[in-house]
Amino acid sequence: MKANENNFIKRLQSNKEDALDYIVDSYLPLIKGVIAKVLLRTNHESLIDECVNDVFLSIWNHAGQFRGNNAQDFQKWICQIAKFKAIDYYRKAVRQPEITSDDLEHPSSNNVEDEMIRLENRSELLNFIKELDPTSQKIFVMRYFLGYNLNEIAEQLHMTTSSIRNRLYRGKKKLKKQSKHFEVGGMSYEGNL
Structure with missing residues:
Protein backbone atom coordinates (compact mmCIF):
# COMPACT_ATOMS: atom_id res chain seq x y z
CA MET A 1 0.00 0.00 0.00
CA GLN A 96 26.00 34.92 14.06
CA PRO A 97 26.23 36.62 10.69
CA GLU A 98 27.91 34.50 8.04
CA ILE A 99 31.30 35.73 6.93
CA THR A 100 31.88 35.18 3.22
CA SER A 101 35.20 34.89 1.42
CA ASP A 102 34.53 38.31 -0.17
CA ASP A 103 34.50 39.83 3.31
CA LEU A 104 37.88 38.28 4.03
CA GLU A 105 39.52 39.17 0.71
CA HIS A 106 38.87 42.91 0.91
CA PRO A 107 39.22 43.83 4.55
CA SER A 108 38.95 47.51 5.22
CA SER A 109 39.54 48.67 8.76
CA ASN A 110 36.68 51.18 8.46
CA ASN A 111 34.26 48.54 7.15
CA VAL A 112 35.20 46.08 9.90
CA GLU A 113 34.96 48.78 12.54
CA ASP A 114 31.63 50.03 11.19
CA GLU A 115 30.27 46.49 11.08
CA MET A 116 31.35 45.82 14.67
CA ILE A 117 29.68 49.02 15.86
CA ARG A 118 26.53 48.15 13.91
CA LEU A 119 26.43 44.67 15.48
CA GLU A 120 27.04 46.06 18.96
CA ASN A 121 24.29 48.67 18.47
CA ARG A 122 21.95 45.90 17.32
CA SER A 123 22.86 43.84 20.38
CA GLU A 124 22.30 46.84 22.65
CA LEU A 125 18.94 47.46 20.99
CA LEU A 126 17.94 43.83 21.53
CA ASN A 127 18.77 44.18 25.22
CA PHE A 128 16.56 47.28 25.43
CA ILE A 129 13.73 45.48 23.61
CA LYS A 130 13.86 42.62 26.13
CA GLU A 131 12.73 45.10 28.79
CA LEU A 132 9.47 45.83 26.93
CA ASP A 133 6.24 43.90 27.47
CA PRO A 134 5.91 40.75 25.30
CA THR A 135 3.49 42.29 22.79
CA SER A 136 5.69 45.35 22.29
CA GLN A 137 8.71 43.07 21.91
CA LYS A 138 6.96 41.21 19.08
CA ILE A 139 5.98 44.49 17.43
CA PHE A 140 9.55 45.86 17.59
CA VAL A 141 11.10 42.66 16.24
CA MET A 142 8.55 42.39 13.42
CA ARG A 143 8.97 46.06 12.49
CA TYR A 144 12.70 46.66 12.83
CA PHE A 145 14.29 43.22 12.44
CA LEU A 146 11.90 41.35 10.15
CA GLY A 147 10.87 44.41 8.10
CA TYR A 148 7.10 44.03 8.41
CA ASN A 149 4.97 47.10 7.71
CA LEU A 150 2.34 48.35 10.19
CA ASN A 151 -0.56 46.66 8.37
CA GLU A 152 1.22 43.28 8.32
CA ILE A 153 2.00 43.53 12.04
CA ALA A 154 -1.58 44.51 12.86
CA GLU A 155 -2.91 41.59 10.83
CA GLN A 156 -0.49 39.08 12.40
CA LEU A 157 -1.19 40.22 15.98
CA HIS A 158 -4.91 40.91 15.46
CA MET A 159 -4.57 44.55 16.51
CA THR A 160 -5.36 47.88 14.88
CA THR A 161 -2.63 49.79 13.07
CA SER A 162 -3.16 52.74 15.41
CA SER A 163 -2.48 50.56 18.47
CA ILE A 164 0.65 49.21 16.73
CA ARG A 165 1.74 52.79 15.99
CA ASN A 166 1.08 53.80 19.64
CA ARG A 167 3.07 50.86 21.02
CA LEU A 168 5.96 51.68 18.68
CA TYR A 169 5.87 55.31 19.77
CA ARG A 170 5.77 54.47 23.50
CA GLY A 171 8.47 51.83 23.08
CA LYS A 172 10.75 54.20 21.15
CA LYS A 173 10.20 56.86 23.80
CA LYS A 174 11.16 54.38 26.55
CA LEU A 175 14.19 53.19 24.57
CA LYS A 176 15.28 56.78 23.94
CA LYS A 177 15.09 57.52 27.64
CA GLN A 178 17.14 54.40 28.45
CA SER A 179 19.71 55.20 25.77
CA LYS A 180 20.61 58.69 26.99
CA HIS A 181 23.98 57.29 27.91
CA PHE A 182 25.47 54.00 26.74
CA GLU A 183 28.78 52.59 25.59
CA VAL A 184 29.54 50.94 22.27
CA GLY A 185 32.97 49.56 21.52
CA GLY A 186 34.53 51.24 24.54
CA MET A 187 33.28 54.69 23.49
CA SER A 188 30.60 56.58 25.42
CA TYR A 189 27.68 58.09 23.58
CA GLU A 190 25.28 60.71 24.87
CA GLY A 191 21.88 61.28 23.32
CA ASN A 192 20.24 59.23 20.60
CA LEU A 193 20.84 55.65 19.54
Missing part, protein backbone atom coordinates in the same frame (compact mmCIF):
# COMPACT_ATOMS: atom_id res chain seq x y z
CA LYS A 2 1.27 3.45 -0.90
CA ALA A 3 0.57 6.75 0.86
CA ASN A 4 -2.18 8.93 -0.57
CA GLU A 5 -4.33 11.84 0.57
CA ASN A 6 -6.57 9.52 2.59
CA ASN A 7 -3.96 7.52 4.52
CA PHE A 8 -0.73 9.53 4.63
CA ILE A 9 -1.21 10.72 8.23
CA LYS A 10 -1.67 7.21 9.63
CA ARG A 11 1.21 5.91 7.52
CA LEU A 12 3.45 8.75 8.69
CA GLN A 13 2.60 7.99 12.31
CA SER A 14 3.52 4.36 11.59
CA ASN A 15 6.92 5.52 10.27
CA LYS A 16 6.28 4.53 6.67
CA GLU A 17 8.76 6.33 4.42
CA ASP A 18 6.33 6.55 1.51
CA ALA A 19 4.21 8.86 3.70
CA LEU A 20 7.13 11.24 4.08
CA ASP A 21 7.68 11.13 0.30
CA TYR A 22 4.00 12.01 -0.19
CA ILE A 23 4.28 14.91 2.28
CA VAL A 24 7.40 16.27 0.58
CA ASP A 25 5.72 16.09 -2.83
CA SER A 26 2.48 17.63 -1.58
CA TYR A 27 3.63 20.24 0.93
CA LEU A 28 7.12 21.35 -0.16
CA PRO A 29 5.94 24.58 -1.87
CA LEU A 30 3.81 25.53 1.15
CA ILE A 31 6.57 24.85 3.67
CA LYS A 32 9.19 26.61 1.56
CA GLY A 33 6.88 29.62 1.24
CA VAL A 34 6.34 29.86 5.00
CA ILE A 35 10.07 29.59 5.64
CA ALA A 36 11.05 32.01 2.87
CA LYS A 37 8.74 34.69 4.28
CA VAL A 38 10.86 34.73 7.44
CA LEU A 39 14.33 33.91 6.08
CA LEU A 40 14.51 35.88 2.80
CA ARG A 41 15.63 38.89 4.80
CA THR A 42 18.80 37.03 5.79
CA ASN A 43 19.96 36.86 2.14
CA HIS A 44 21.13 33.26 2.64
CA GLU A 45 19.35 31.02 0.14
CA SER A 46 21.12 27.95 1.55
CA LEU A 47 19.63 28.72 4.97
CA ILE A 48 16.13 28.32 3.52
CA ASP A 49 16.95 24.89 2.09
CA GLU A 50 18.58 23.81 5.33
CA CYS A 51 15.52 24.92 7.30
CA VAL A 52 13.17 23.08 4.89
CA ASN A 53 15.13 19.87 5.48
CA ASP A 54 15.00 20.43 9.23
CA VAL A 55 11.22 20.92 9.08
CA PHE A 56 10.70 17.62 7.26
CA LEU A 57 12.97 15.90 9.77
CA SER A 58 10.88 17.37 12.62
CA ILE A 59 7.66 16.24 10.96
CA TRP A 60 9.09 12.72 10.67
CA ASN A 61 10.43 12.65 14.24
CA HIS A 62 7.31 14.14 15.85
CA ALA A 63 4.56 12.57 13.75
CA GLY A 64 3.25 10.78 16.82
CA GLN A 65 2.51 14.14 18.44
CA PHE A 66 0.09 15.20 15.70
CA ARG A 67 -3.42 15.21 17.19
CA GLY A 68 -5.49 16.44 14.26
CA ASN A 69 -8.14 14.58 12.32
CA ASN A 70 -7.64 15.54 8.70
CA ALA A 71 -5.35 17.03 6.06
CA GLN A 72 -6.35 20.60 6.98
CA ASP A 73 -5.29 20.06 10.60
CA PHE A 74 -2.07 18.48 9.35
CA GLN A 75 -1.39 21.44 7.07
CA LYS A 76 -1.84 23.87 9.98
CA TRP A 77 0.44 21.73 12.15
CA ILE A 78 3.28 21.60 9.62
CA CYS A 79 2.95 25.33 8.89
CA GLN A 80 3.44 26.01 12.60
CA ILE A 81 6.50 23.77 12.66
CA ALA A 82 7.89 25.57 9.59
CA LYS A 83 7.20 29.00 11.04
CA PHE A 84 8.88 28.29 14.37
CA LYS A 85 11.87 26.55 12.77
CA ALA A 86 12.31 29.53 10.43
CA ILE A 87 12.20 31.94 13.37
CA ASP A 88 14.86 29.84 15.14
CA TYR A 89 17.04 29.91 12.03
CA TYR A 90 16.49 33.66 11.68
CA ARG A 91 17.59 34.27 15.26
CA LYS A 92 20.73 32.20 14.74
CA ALA A 93 21.52 34.05 11.50
CA VAL A 94 21.09 37.43 13.17
CA ARG A 95 23.22 36.43 16.16
Whole structure:
Protein backbone atom coordinates (compact mmCIF):
# COMPACT_ATOMS: atom_id res chain seq x y z
CA MET A 1 0.00 0.00 0.00
CA LYS A 2 1.27 3.45 -0.90
CA ALA A 3 0.57 6.75 0.86
CA ASN A 4 -2.18 8.93 -0.57
CA GLU A 5 -4.33 11.84 0.57
CA ASN A 6 -6.57 9.52 2.59
CA ASN A 7 -3.96 7.52 4.52
CA PHE A 8 -0.73 9.53 4.63
CA ILE A 9 -1.21 10.72 8.23
CA LYS A 10 -1.67 7.21 9.63
CA ARG A 11 1.21 5.91 7.52
CA LEU A 12 3.45 8.75 8.69
CA GLN A 13 2.60 7.99 12.31
CA SER A 14 3.52 4.36 11.59
CA ASN A 15 6.92 5.52 10.27
CA LYS A 16 6.28 4.53 6.67
CA GLU A 17 8.76 6.33 4.42
CA ASP A 18 6.33 6.55 1.51
CA ALA A 19 4.21 8.86 3.70
CA LEU A 20 7.13 11.24 4.08
CA ASP A 21 7.68 11.13 0.30
CA TYR A 22 4.00 12.01 -0.19
CA ILE A 23 4.28 14.91 2.28
CA VAL A 24 7.40 16.27 0.58
CA ASP A 25 5.72 16.09 -2.83
CA SER A 26 2.48 17.63 -1.58
CA TYR A 27 3.63 20.24 0.93
CA LEU A 28 7.12 21.35 -0.16
CA PRO A 29 5.94 24.58 -1.87
CA LEU A 30 3.81 25.53 1.15
CA ILE A 31 6.57 24.85 3.67
CA LYS A 32 9.19 26.61 1.56
CA GLY A 33 6.88 29.62 1.24
CA VAL A 34 6.34 29.86 5.00
CA ILE A 35 10.07 29.59 5.64
CA ALA A 36 11.05 32.01 2.87
CA LYS A 37 8.74 34.69 4.28
CA VAL A 38 10.86 34.73 7.44
CA LEU A 39 14.33 33.91 6.08
CA LEU A 40 14.51 35.88 2.80
CA ARG A 41 15.63 38.89 4.80
CA THR A 42 18.80 37.03 5.79
CA ASN A 43 19.96 36.86 2.14
CA HIS A 44 21.13 33.26 2.64
CA GLU A 45 19.35 31.02 0.14
CA SER A 46 21.12 27.95 1.55
CA LEU A 47 19.63 28.72 4.97
CA ILE A 48 16.13 28.32 3.52
CA ASP A 49 16.95 24.89 2.09
CA GLU A 50 18.58 23.81 5.33
CA CYS A 51 15.52 24.92 7.30
CA VAL A 52 13.17 23.08 4.89
CA ASN A 53 15.13 19.87 5.48
CA ASP A 54 15.00 20.43 9.23
CA VAL A 55 11.22 20.92 9.08
CA PHE A 56 10.70 17.62 7.26
CA LEU A 57 12.97 15.90 9.77
CA SER A 58 10.88 17.37 12.62
CA ILE A 59 7.66 16.24 10.96
CA TRP A 60 9.09 12.72 10.67
CA ASN A 61 10.43 12.65 14.24
CA HIS A 62 7.31 14.14 15.85
CA ALA A 63 4.56 12.57 13.75
CA GLY A 64 3.25 10.78 16.82
CA GLN A 65 2.51 14.14 18.44
CA PHE A 66 0.09 15.20 15.70
CA ARG A 67 -3.42 15.21 17.19
CA GLY A 68 -5.49 16.44 14.26
CA ASN A 69 -8.14 14.58 12.32
CA ASN A 70 -7.64 15.54 8.70
CA ALA A 71 -5.35 17.03 6.06
CA GLN A 72 -6.35 20.60 6.98
CA ASP A 73 -5.29 20.06 10.60
CA PHE A 74 -2.07 18.48 9.35
CA GLN A 75 -1.39 21.44 7.07
CA LYS A 76 -1.84 23.87 9.98
CA TRP A 77 0.44 21.73 12.15
CA ILE A 78 3.28 21.60 9.62
CA CYS A 79 2.95 25.33 8.89
CA GLN A 80 3.44 26.01 12.60
CA ILE A 81 6.50 23.77 12.66
CA ALA A 82 7.89 25.57 9.59
CA LYS A 83 7.20 29.00 11.04
CA PHE A 84 8.88 28.29 14.37
CA LYS A 85 11.87 26.55 12.77
CA ALA A 86 12.31 29.53 10.43
CA ILE A 87 12.20 31.94 13.37
CA ASP A 88 14.86 29.84 15.14
CA TYR A 89 17.04 29.91 12.03
CA TYR A 90 16.49 33.66 11.68
CA ARG A 91 17.59 34.27 15.26
CA LYS A 92 20.73 32.20 14.74
CA ALA A 93 21.52 34.05 11.50
CA VAL A 94 21.09 37.43 13.17
CA ARG A 95 23.22 36.43 16.16
CA GLN A 96 26.00 34.92 14.06
CA PRO A 97 26.23 36.62 10.69
CA GLU A 98 27.91 34.50 8.04
CA ILE A 99 31.30 35.73 6.93
CA THR A 100 31.88 35.18 3.22
CA SER A 101 35.20 34.89 1.42
CA ASP A 102 34.53 38.31 -0.17
CA ASP A 103 34.50 39.83 3.31
CA LEU A 104 37.88 38.28 4.03
CA GLU A 105 39.52 39.17 0.71
CA HIS A 106 38.87 42.91 0.91
CA PRO A 107 39.22 43.83 4.55
CA SER A 108 38.95 47.51 5.22
CA SER A 109 39.54 48.67 8.76
CA ASN A 110 36.68 51.18 8.46
CA ASN A 111 34.26 48.54 7.15
CA VAL A 112 35.20 46.08 9.90
CA GLU A 113 34.96 48.78 12.54
CA ASP A 114 31.63 50.03 11.19
CA GLU A 115 30.27 46.49 11.08
CA MET A 116 31.35 45.82 14.67
CA ILE A 117 29.68 49.02 15.86
CA ARG A 118 26.53 48.15 13.91
CA LEU A 119 26.43 44.67 15.48
CA GLU A 120 27.04 46.06 18.96
CA ASN A 121 24.29 48.67 18.47
CA ARG A 122 21.95 45.90 17.32
CA SER A 123 22.86 43.84 20.38
CA GLU A 124 22.30 46.84 22.65
CA LEU A 125 18.94 47.46 20.99
CA LEU A 126 17.94 43.83 21.53
CA ASN A 127 18.77 44.18 25.22
CA PHE A 128 16.56 47.28 25.43
CA ILE A 129 13.73 45.48 23.61
CA LYS A 130 13.86 42.62 26.13
CA GLU A 131 12.73 45.10 28.79
CA LEU A 132 9.47 45.83 26.93
CA ASP A 133 6.24 43.90 27.47
CA PRO A 134 5.91 40.75 25.30
CA THR A 135 3.49 42.29 22.79
CA SER A 136 5.69 45.35 22.29
CA GLN A 137 8.71 43.07 21.91
CA LYS A 138 6.96 41.21 19.08
CA ILE A 139 5.98 44.49 17.43
CA PHE A 140 9.55 45.86 17.59
CA VAL A 141 11.10 42.66 16.24
CA MET A 142 8.55 42.39 13.42
CA ARG A 143 8.97 46.06 12.49
CA TYR A 144 12.70 46.66 12.83
CA PHE A 145 14.29 43.22 12.44
CA LEU A 146 11.90 41.35 10.15
CA GLY A 147 10.87 44.41 8.10
CA TYR A 148 7.10 44.03 8.41
CA ASN A 149 4.97 47.10 7.71
CA LEU A 150 2.34 48.35 10.19
CA ASN A 151 -0.56 46.66 8.37
CA GLU A 152 1.22 43.28 8.32
CA ILE A 153 2.00 43.53 12.04
CA ALA A 154 -1.58 44.51 12.86
CA GLU A 155 -2.91 41.59 10.83
CA GLN A 156 -0.49 39.08 12.40
CA LEU A 157 -1.19 40.22 15.98
CA HIS A 158 -4.91 40.91 15.46
CA MET A 159 -4.57 44.55 16.51
CA THR A 160 -5.36 47.88 14.88
CA THR A 161 -2.63 49.79 13.07
CA SER A 162 -3.16 52.74 15.41
CA SER A 163 -2.48 50.56 18.47
CA ILE A 164 0.65 49.21 16.73
CA ARG A 165 1.74 52.79 15.99
CA ASN A 166 1.08 53.80 19.64
CA ARG A 167 3.07 50.86 21.02
CA LEU A 168 5.96 51.68 18.68
CA TYR A 169 5.87 55.31 19.77
CA ARG A 170 5.77 54.47 23.50
CA GLY A 171 8.47 51.83 23.08
CA LYS A 172 10.75 54.20 21.15
CA LYS A 173 10.20 56.86 23.80
CA LYS A 174 11.16 54.38 26.55
CA LEU A 175 14.19 53.19 24.57
CA LYS A 176 15.28 56.78 23.94
CA LYS A 177 15.09 57.52 27.64
CA GLN A 178 17.14 54.40 28.45
CA SER A 179 19.71 55.20 25.77
CA LYS A 180 20.61 58.69 26.99
CA HIS A 181 23.98 57.29 27.91
CA PHE A 182 25.47 54.00 26.74
CA GLU A 183 28.78 52.59 25.59
CA VAL A 184 29.54 50.94 22.27
CA GLY A 185 32.97 49.56 21.52
CA GLY A 186 34.53 51.24 24.54
CA MET A 187 33.28 54.69 23.49
CA SER A 188 30.60 56.58 25.42
CA TYR A 189 27.68 58.09 23.58
CA GLU A 190 25.28 60.71 24.87
CA GLY A 191 21.88 61.28 23.32
CA ASN A 192 20.24 59.23 20.60
CA LEU A 193 20.84 55.65 19.54
